[in-house]
Amino acid sequence: MKKLVFVFAAALFAQVSFAQGNMKTVEVGGAAMYPNKNIVENAVNSKDHTTLVAAVKAAGLVETLQGKGPFTVFAPTNKAFEKLPAGTVESLVKPENKATLTTVLTYHVVAGSMDSQAIAEAIKKGNGTATFTTVQGGTLTAMMKGKKLMLKDEKGGTSTVTIKDVSQSNGVIHVIDTVVMP
Numbered sequence: 001m002k003k004l005v006f007v008f009a010a011a012l013f014a015q016v017s018f019a020q021g022n023m024k025t026v027e028v029g030g031a032a033m034y035p036n037k038n039i040v041e042n043a044v045n046s047k048d049h050t051t052l053v054a055a056v057k058a059a060g061l062v063e064t065l066q067g068k069g070p071f072t073v074f075a076p077t078n079k080a081f082e083k084l085p086a087g088t089v090e091s092l093v094k095p096e097n098k099a100t101l102t103t104v105l106t107y108h109v110v111a112g113s114m115d116s117q118a119i120a121e122a123i124k125k126g127n128g129t130a131t132f133t134t135v136q137g138g139t140l141t142a143m144m145k146g147k148k149l150m151l152k153d154e155k156g157g158t159s160t161v162t163i164k165d166v167s168q169s170n171g172v173i174h175v176i177d178t179v180v181m182p
Contacts (some may be wrong), residue, residue, distance in 0.1 A: 024167060028166055028168075030048075031043060040066045043173070049077060058098065070123075071113070071135075071170060072112060072114045074159070076108065076112075076178065080179050081179060083178055104136075107180060116165050119149060120149070123144055129141050138153075140180060149160045149164060151176065153182070
């Protein structure tokens with residue numbers, strides 16, 4: 001009986017270890033992004049997303065992005081925000097501009113969890129482009145440029161996905177190099 005319990009315990013331990021080994025963690029901004037944590041819990045640890053996290057807090061979207069989701073977030077880096085005209089970020093995070101900030105941030109979010117394979121399949125099905133409706137209500141167009149996944153916003157600006165498929169407990173993040181605008 002003791003031998004049977006030991007074998008069962010060893011098998012259970014091996015299954016747990018195997019399952020944990022299959023959990024894909026990706027490093028973003030010098031920090032591991034854990035698939036068992038939500039979007040906000042992971043983003044706050046990325047040194048490349050401090051501007052995004054500050055903006056999410058200023059817009060009052062923390063609770064939303066910690067919610068069940070699922071969400072697909074196209075997450076601009078600090079360098080992406082630096083590409084905006086001087087003073088833009090500082091102006092957007094002021095309390096009187098909360099509605100505008102919320103509009104910009106929710107334009108980076110699509111309902112559902114779409115990994116890069118699902119996006120690529122939509123692009124193929126759309127003969128080279130796929131249009132997604134954002135939580136803000138606008139549209140983002142995805143396309144491939146060589147092997148790079150690109151986004152085109154409603155103003156004609158483009159952004160490149162630099163890190164794809166960062167799994168979260170409530171969705172997926174794709175890191176982008178340019179802020180997309182509604």
